[in-house]
Amino acid sequence: MKTDFHFSKDIEMAFKNDPPxxxxxxxxxxxxxxxxxxxxPALVPSEKIKLAVARLLDEERDLPLHYLGSPRVPQLKEFLRxxxxxxxxxxxxxxxxxxxxACQAIDLIARVILDDEAVVAVESPTYMEALEIFQNYTEHYLAIPIDENGLQTELLADMLADRKEKGQPLPRLLYTIPTYQNPTGTTLSPERRKHVLALAEQYDFLILEDDAYGELGFYDSPSLLKALDTNNRVMxxxxxxxxxxxxxxxxxxxADxxxxxxxxxxxxxxSHPFDQATMASFLETTDFDEHLKFLTNAYESKCATMLSALEEFLPPAVSWFVPKGGYFVWVKIPGxxxxxxxxxxxAAGVSFVPGKYFFLNQQDGLEYLRLSFSYANEEEIVKGVELLGQVAGVNIPAAEDKE
Amino acid sequence: MKTDFHFSKDIEMAFKNDPPxxxxxxxxxxxxxxxxxxxxPALVPSEKIKLAVARLLDEERDLPLHYLGSPRVPQLKEFLRxxxxxxxxxxxxxxxxxxxxACQAIDLIARVILDDEAVVAVESPTYMEALEIFQNYTEHYLAIPIDENGLQTELLADMLADRKEKGQPLPRLLYTIPTYQNPTGTTLSPERRKHVLALAEQYDFLILEDDAYGELGFYDSPSLLKALDTNNRVMxxxxxxxxxxxxxxxxxxxADxxxxxxxxxxxxxxSHPFDQATMASFLETTDFDEHLKFLTNAYESKCATMLSALEEFLPPAVSWFVPKGGYFVWVKIPGxxxxxxxxxxxAAGVSFVPGKYFFLNQQDGLEYLRLSFSYANEEEIVKGVELLGQVAGVNIPAAEDKE
Known part of the structure; x- marks a missing residue:
């Protein structure tokens, strides 16, 4: 971006990146x-939200439409607490x-913690919008590969030791989605959770735990990093x-x-009193545990449908992680x-997100793609994966020969 | 604020200020x-907003509850356009x-335009939250006094000429509320509007025109700075x-x-689709000009009531500007x-905002206070000003002698 306006010196760096x-x-x-x-669509409680707004405005009249004054704004905070x-x-x-x-939360944390000298450690791959945010602040990263048990903390430990030995700057922040990660659907193992917290203490960095999907487990979920954090290192x-x-x-x-x-x-x-008070009003008449059970049952079924369809329609060379919760299946199509x-x-009628957008070095992600089982219904999932299989099948180089 | 966390170097400066x-x-x-x-409260259309949400969710169901997809989100933008x-x-x-x-708008503009070397020109007094925002970015200001015709552009011209002659840095941005200003209620005269635009061109700065009150004139309002701007200098x-x-x-x-x-x-x-689609739904069934007429009639009457009460209950040494619109009366209590x-x-039962918060140099605002006629009803305005008069009367030093 080139202009003759006087832009802030801090954002000239940001403009080197592609637009978000x-x-x-x-x-x-x-x-x-x-x-x-x-x-x-069927899992979004639009009817209940309509009733929640009506009850809110009948009871509070103008209060949630002002800057301050709705009792439901502190009530939402108390619910979250x-x-x-x-x-x-x-x-x-x-x-x-x-x-x-969550995006504003990540941006605010980045603004307070990061500057152009900061090093940020991120999972590779990771949430593309978080990368967009961090790249507004710094050009310095550590990318830690993920396997089926999440962030490979052993590799992180090696990288940190190596940097320390060489006198290179250590990360100020680790950004992680430990549970039902976006995009891979993987979950950090309990052992690795302890390991990453120990590394944060040893190498003096903060951890941003992004838990957008953490309540959407199909089985029991592991303890939050923040619940295991005895040193106030986790945000x-x-x-x-x-x-x-x-x-x-x-x-x-x-956080602290x-x-x-x-x-x-x-x-x-x-503050956004109308949104927050509406949400508080919705939660008042919602059994939240029941609501989550309803959601996770639905998503577990949709996920199983997607995994079966992948088995059925994708060529054998294609592989993926099996998620235990969340929204996503991470698929590798070799070559x-x-x-x-x-x-x-x-053109065939199905969409996905190309893997490269989830990597700092986009070349690392060319063979991957992210599928979401959250939005489409089960019939659409089967049909969509079938179409993907057809498109992928004719593009995989000599797929049969490799078997 | 002192901590052992690694904060961004850019915000260490911000932390020197008082918290917002x-x-x-x-x-x-x-x-x-x-x-x-x-x-x-009586002027906030809570009942109509309740109906607007019901219609929105009946017609669009889950759409305004997703990130994207509500047709009413672009519809709001088109209304504003x-x-x-x-x-x-x-x-x-x-x-x-x-x-x-508007606060986020001001903050985003500040973030893009300002850095710690930037000089910002502001009206004196001006909107306290804008000062809080700018002070997160820079410590360098020009404060231009206001009179009954708004920003004194002649003084601004002198300051700019002086700075240029001395080789001092010139402002990158002028922040102004030209119409029914917060806190003074004053409006920039048409001549001064032309003058400030000419100065922006001559001295190469951008103008942030904050028009939060511009549609709330009791009579005809002058042309927007942006409407007079032929050089794309006004945001x-x-x-x-x-x-x-x-x-x-x-x-x-x-803006450009x-x-x-x-x-x-x-x-x-x-984007905030629920808020934006709700607003679009509200506007669909609202004659906006009629709505503004209803508001300005109400505020004009409340303003007249406040001015009469000030005449009746405040000691003669007290003075104020007579607003032609907006929300505020700016009062000076000498000594x-x-x-x-x-x-x-x-303690007596009436609130106001002390003038000092509207000044970069708070000492300049000690004798002033901002009264708002927007929230209280007419009976409350009369009673509130009467209480203020009692409290002020016993505190003005030798007020009678000065007459």
Whole structure:
């Protein structure tokens, strides 16, 4: 981006990157959406939210439409605080801030913690919007590969030891999605959870635990990093986007109050009382555990359907991780550049997100793609995977020969 | 703020300031609110918004509860574009961004334009939250006094000429609320509007025109700076907070697309589809001009009531500007530190905002206070001003002698 305006010197670096949202495709009409990381239409409680707004405005009239004054705004915060306590994280009022979704939470943390000298450690692959955010602040990264048990902490330990020995700067922050990761669907093992916390203490870095999918486990979920954190090194980011509705923009951070204070300081969209009070009103009449059970049952079934369809329709050379929760299946198609496959897939009527967008070094992700079982219904999932299999089958180089 | 965390180097400067929100008082129960810059409860269309949400969710079901997909989100943007066109500002789709209120708009512009070397020119006094935002970015300011015709552009011209002659850095940005200013209620004269635009061209700075109150004129309003701007030097910031409801968090920026692009880039709370689609649904069944007429009639009457009460109950030494629109009356009580008067006023049952919070150099504002006629009803306004008169009367030093 070149202009004759006087831009901030801090953002000239950011402008070196591609504009955000490159990973978003324009979908043709009727396209089967295996790209969308959204809740399924049938799982979004639009009718209950309509009733929640009506009750809210009948009871409070103008209050939730002002800057301040709705009793349901602190009530939402209290709900989140109690939910965190149930999950093993005791947070005082000054240790929790409600944000406009998880992305704003990540951005605020980045703004407070990072500058152009900071090194950030990230999983490889990781959430593409988090990469977009961090790249507004710094050019310095450590990329730690993921396997079926999540972030490979042994590799991280080696990298840190190597950097320390060479006198290279150590990371100030590790960004991780330990549970039902985006995009891989993997979950960090309990042993590795302890290991990464020990490394944070040993090498003096903070951990941003992005838990957007953590309540969407098909079985028992492992303890949160924040619940295991005895040294206040973890900044926990939660979201109601995947378990209620993304359009309500409700996220939150739990961290040391010395971190929360400056987040408040730099959060200049102010509080969103209408969204927050509406969400509190919805939660008042919702058995949240029952609601989660309803969601996880539905997503588990959709996931199983997708995995069966992958077995049935994809050539044998194609592989994937089996998720235990969340929204995503991470697929590898050897020898195929999935970003070149995408136009064919869209023309055939199915969408996915090419793997390269989830990597700092996009070349590392060419053979991968992210499928989401969250949005499409089961019939659409089967049909979509069948179409993907057809498009992939004719593109895999000498796939049969390799068997 | 001192911590052992690794904070960004950019924000160490910000932490030198007081935390935001110092100007907010805790109001005792029953306090008459002449401090609140909110719309009156009776003027907030809560019943219509309830119906707007019901219609929205009946028609669109899950769409406005996802990240993307509600047709009413672009519809809101189109409404704002057309409204700007009616007010003399033709903006293409790429020249307008919807934000989470005016504060986020100001913060995003600051983030893109400012750094710690930038000089910002501001009116003195000016909107306290804008000062809080700018002080997160830079310590360098020009404060230009206001009179009954707004920003004194002749003084600005002198300051700029002086700086240029001395080789001192010139401002990169002028922040102004030209119409029904917060806190003074003053409006920049047409001659000064032309003068400030000529100065921007001559001295190469950008203008941030904050127009939060511009649609709330009791008579005809002067042309927007943006409507007079032939050189793309004005970044216009609008808001629906004062004319519909602040809790919906709808603001916008109109500017050169080279400015709008990076605002989109750094706006990480994403779009707020539920708020925006609800607002679009509300506007669909609202005659906006009629709605504004209803509001301005109400505020004009409340303003007249406040001015009469000031004449009746305040000692003769006290003076104020007569506003032609907006929310505020700016009052000077000679010889009194209004921040010391505030506890007495609150104890008596009336609130105001001490003038010092609207000044970079708080000492310059000790004798002033901001009254708002927006929130309280007419009976409360009369009673509140009477209480203020009693509290002020006993505190003015030898007020009678000066007459």
């Amino acid at each position: 949202g490159q990973w978003l495709s324009t979908l043709p009409p009727g396209c089967l959406r295996l790209s969308s990381g959204y809740p399924a 109690q939910r965190m306590a149930q999950r093993g994280v005791a947070a005082s009022d000054s240790e929790l801030i409600v944000t406009s979704g 926990y980011v939660g979201s109601l986007s995947k378990v209620v509705a993304p359009g309500m923009r409700i996220g939150w951070v739990v 109050s010395r971190i929360i204070d400056p987040l408040n300081w730099f959060k200049k969209d102010l 195929v550049d999935t970003s070149k496959l995408l136009p064919e897939a869209l | 929100g110092q100007w907010l008082s805790t109001l005792p129960p029953g306090c008459l609110r002449l401090s609140s810059g909110y719309p009156a 057309q409204r700007m066109a009616q007010r003399g500002v033709a903006a293409s789709d790429s020249e307008l961004i919807v934000t989470s209120g 216009y910031v609008g808001s629906l907070s004062k004319v519909v409801a602040p809790g919906m968090r709808i603001g916008w920026v109109v 697309s080279r400015i709008i692009d990076p605002l989109n880039w750094f706006k990480k709370d994403l 009194v530190d209004t921040s010391k008067l505030l506890p007495e006023a609150l």
